Amino acid sequence: GARPPVLGAPFACDLFALHAAGVPAVVFGPAGSNYHTPDEYVDLESMTTAAQALVRLVVDWCGVV
Numbered sequence: 001g002a003r004p005p006v007l008g009a010p011f012a013c014d015l016f017a018l019h020a021a022g023v024p025a026v027v028f029g030p031a032g033s034n035y036h037t038p039d040e041y042v043d044l045e046s047m048t049t050a051a052q053a054l055v056r057l058v059v060d061w062c063g064v065v
Contacts, residue, residue: 011035028053 009027018025030046058064 009035 013027015025015027028050030042030050032040032042032046034040
């Protein structure tokens with residue numbers, strides 16, 4: 001029920017193409033650090049939270065019960 005923090009990503013991604021076309025988009029995923037480096041890691045608790053959010057999105061979007 002808590003709102004997630006809104007942060008800037010310190011790396012490039014393919015969303016620039018959508019942004020250039022005027023399509024709203026966000027980068028979404030678990031918390032971690034050292035993105036795209038040999039010592040990158042992901043916080044497992046936030047991985048579970050991200051997975052639950054995606055499941056809820058699919059259920060709400062598709063009307064699955």
